[in-house]
Amino acid sequence: MKKGIKILLAAAMVALLVATAIAYRLLSSSLPTLSGNLSFDALSQPVSISRDENGLVNIDAKNRDDAMAALGFVHAQERFFQMDLSRRSASGRLSELFGERALEYDKSRRIHLLETVAQRRLASLPTDHQRMLSAYVAGVNKGLQTLKSKPFEYWLLGTEPQPWQAKDSLLVVYAMFFDLNDERANYDDSRSLLANYGSATLLNYLSPKGTDWDSALDGSSFSSATVPGDDVIDLSQSVAAAGLAYLPQQDEVGSNSWAVSGAHTQSGAAMLANDMHLGLRLPNTWFRAQLNYNRLQAPRMMVGATFPGVPAVVVGSNGQVAWGFTNAYGDWHDRIQLDINDGYYSTLEGPKAVELVQSEIQVKGKKPVSFVVQKTHWGPIVDNADGSKSALHWLAHYEESLNLELAQMDAASSLSDAINVCQVSGVPPLNCLIADNQGDIGWTIAGKMPIRSSQDTSMTVPWQQADKLWLGWLSPQDYPKKLSPKSSKLWTANARMIGGLGYEMIGDGGYANGARGKQIQKILDSKDQFTEAELLAIALDDRALFLERWKNYLTILLKKQDSLTNQQATVLLMLDDWTGRAKRYDSAYTLVRQFHRRYRQTLYQSVQDWLAVQHQLTLDDGVLNRLRQKEQAMWQLANHKPSNWLPQEFASWDEWMLAILDEAAADLIEQHGHLQAATWGEHNRLAVEHPMASVIPSWAPEPLRRLVAAPSQTMAGDSDMPRVQGRRFGASQRLIVTPGREHEGIFHMPGGQAGHPLSPYYLKGHQDWVQGRASPLLAGESRWQLQLIPSAP
Known part of the structure; x- marks a missing residue:
């Protein structure tokens, strides 16, 4: 009997070893080719591809087309699955890979019909861009x-990779439109709900144009509104939205950037810093590369971050200018209120039939699902929060919104040249910040900008006005801009950048709170000279200036109570240990942050519930939580304590605030066991994973799970400070560079270069990003060299 068991165990062990060997062989066979010579018919001349020990890529070619061919080769070898997800995400085809769990997501993307738009745009690209793309x-x-084998993700999914097409590269850009734009105009919908069922006064108070945190480049500001009285809103007969399931704040997909002129650097050249905030995953959004080639009878060099799927260096330096981007949060999308009856919608030309666009969604392992997009000539039809219907009008629906002009940055030799490239580039509209080697700096908007009518399009607009919302395209020379400012310093952080006519041109698409920008501005104003290391220190600034006053508010609130519960007494002791930073070991920061978010959600949900009762509406939770610029109302109300804003179950504002504080503490106790254990680092523990991590069972050995996840580390930083950091969100890269002095440049990137877990440089450089250690922009000594050689004619 024992002998039989031993035989079975031995056989099982052998089977396990054989299976492991087969799996390893399949996995390793999809590693990229790093060295040697490869024949490549599409090239006109040989191209050299070298990598350093961290996988940083140098491509040396004789012309741009060959350089872009080599970049495409490297992208596919390292990141093809990532590219595939991007094109499928934009076109609504993820169900082909992931089955039914991606079906609703695909439907939400299919309504925009961007695959058709991309196909039209491809046909209209200039000849040289079509050649470069080909x-x-x-x-x-x-x-x-x-x-040697298909990328490992396709083995796990049991599917085959499909060849790349030219339209797919355009779809990858559209995927970034989705990331950076409010493609369903939910901000407009929420504002309309508040205005239509409340009042314009209530809207302007709870969703103002700006707050005292604004840090616009021109110093413009908006006056603060007074607290609306009981003729506008009366919550005193309503019940507070207490005990509400906590809805985490949605990440602000944005970025920080700042620049100082040559007057503030030792070299006399301007210096740029840029960190783009996106969702964090493996592999990272960006792929680092340096491209060297000849164009327009001159040698060209570009180094920085490329976007797998696209032939361009997205942010970086060319030796003469450096460029970086942050999300502009302008008004690039509208909701148009429809009047629909029996399949027809009203227009100024009379009723028109709703267009029905038929398609099939292929679902892995299931029968295809028929899907019908209901469409007007303004855009697809969606439901509003109150159950009525609107048409979505979005910049990305226009083929003019996309082009490959950003590739022209290789020839920009001055601030003026680079600004012009930004203004004609077909990208999601972005704040573009430029620094050049002559010491000049400037800001403008990159991307297509519509000429707006006088209609307020930050809310749902009546169909009668829909045909005159946009009156054409703004000429690049008319774009808002700030060139060589007197302060010799510029900054952007997703907040409102400018007032007056510039503000009207850009519009309000839901600007971020200005706290990050103001904190960056104050640091820039405090010094006269800067080095790359000092700009990196700004990127890593985790001071909690935004929440400081709330910590003081809670301390005063607790100290003036006649008695405290044991939990409240513990909270008061924790507040005494406040460090003033989002540090990993600070539990007071975690608590104040949770109170702030609980209060915001409770206040705005209470207003929403009041509207629903007043007008007999059925609304999903969190509709008003989609509003922006909430801080002004929150702070004023907590300090002025108006009785008409106090829900009926509370005798005072202090009682209400204490109840919210108790809920915030309960949230943290439930998650961490006890309050002292709720350190910010534990609350903000990094969770950066590969999309395929979900297919590996939880009981799988830890070494296997580590192949598809970065180490789970405690992290400093948060959303309302320069060091933006969440568990799955944060700086997708950090670039600090003086054009012409790239050898002194700094570049951070989470996850590193590799898309393959067995790569020799898998996760290389990741710890520099985690720890904030300066790491070089340029590649080090070449470790691997690959030659791509055209076949003999």
């Missing part, structure tokens, strides 16, 4: 074909 596509498919 070279890139050839490189992608050559890179995919050269792998």
Whole structure:
């Protein structure tokens, strides 16, 4: 009997070892080719691809088309699955890979019909851009074909990778439109709900144009509104939205950037810093590369971050200018209130039939699902929060919104040149910040900008006015801009950048709170000279200036009570240990932050519930939580304590605030066991994973799970300070560079270069990003060299 058991155990062990060996062989066979010579018919001349020990790529070519072909080759070898997810995300085709769990997501993307828009745009691209794109596509498919085995993700999914097409690169750009724009105009919907069922006064108070945290480049500001009285709102007969399931704050997909002129650097050249805040995953959004080639009878060099799927360096330096981007949060999307009856919608030309666009969604392992997009000539039809219907009008629906002009940054030699490239580039509209080697700096908007009518499009607009919302396209020379300012310093952080006519041009698409920008501005104003290391210190600033006054508010609130519960007494002791930073070991910061978010959600949900009762509406929770710029109302109300804003179950504002504080503490106790254990680092523990991590069971050995996840580390930083950091969200890169002095530049990137867990440089550089250690922009000594050689004619 014992002998039989031993035989079975031995057989099982052998089977496990054989299975492991097979799995390892399949996995390793999809590693990229790093060295040697490869024949590549699409090239006109040989191209050299070298990598350093961290996988940083240098591409040396004789012309741009060959360089982009090589970039496509490298992107496919390292990141093809990432590219595939991007094109499928934009076109609504993830169900083909992931089955039914992606079906609703695909439907939400299909309504925009961007695959059709991309196909039209492809046909209208200039000849030289089509040629560059064709070279890139050839490189992608050559890179995919050269792998000895399909990328490992497709083995896990049991599917096959499909060849790359030119339209797919345009879809990848559209995927970024989705990331950076409010494609369903939910901000407009929430504002309309408040205005239509409340009042304009209530809207302007709870969703103002700006607050005292604003830090616009021109110093413009908006006056603070007074607290609305009981003729506008009366919560005193309503019940507070207490005990509400906590809804985490939605991440502000944005970024920080700042620049100082040559007057503030030792070299006399301007210096740029840029960190783009996005969702964090493996592999990272960006892929680092340096491209060297000849164009327009001159050598060209570009180094920085590329976006797998696209033939361009998105942010970086060319030796003469450096450029960076942050999300502009302008008004690039509208909701148009529809009047629909029996399949027809009203227009100024009379009723029009709702267009029905039929499609099929292929679902892995299931039958195809028929899907019908209901469409007007303004855009697809969606439901409003109150159950009525609107048409979505979005910049991305116009093929003019996208082009490949950003690739022209290679030839920009001055601030003026780079500003012009930004203004004609077809990208999601962004704040573009430029620094040049002559010492000049400037800001403008990159991307297509509509000419707006006088209609307020930050709310749902009546169909009668829909045909005159946009009156054409703004000429680049008329774009808002700030060039060589007297302060010799510029900053952007997703907040309102400018007032007056510039503000009217950009519109309000839901600006971020100005706290990050103001904190950056204050640091810039406090010094006269800067080095790269000092700009990195700004990027890593985790001081909690935004929440400081709330910590003081809670301390005063607790100290003036006649008696405290044991939990409240513990909270008071914790507040005494406040460090003033979002530090990993600070539990007081976690508590104040949770109170602030609980209060915001409770206040705005209480207003929403009051509206619902007044007008007999059925609304999903959190509709008003989608509003922006809430801080002004929150702070004024907590300090002025108006009786008409106090729900009926509370005798005073102090009682209400204490109840919210108790809820915040309960949230943290439930999550961490006890309050002292709720340190910010534990609350903000990094959770950066590969999309395929979800297919690996929880009981799998830890070494296997580590192949698809970065180490789970405690992190400093948060959303309302320069060091933006969450568990799955934060700085997707940090670039600090003086054009012409790239050898002194700094670059951070979470996750590193590799898309393959067995790569020799998997997660290399990740700890520099985690720890905030300066790491070089340029690649080090070459470790691997690959030659791509055209076949003999």
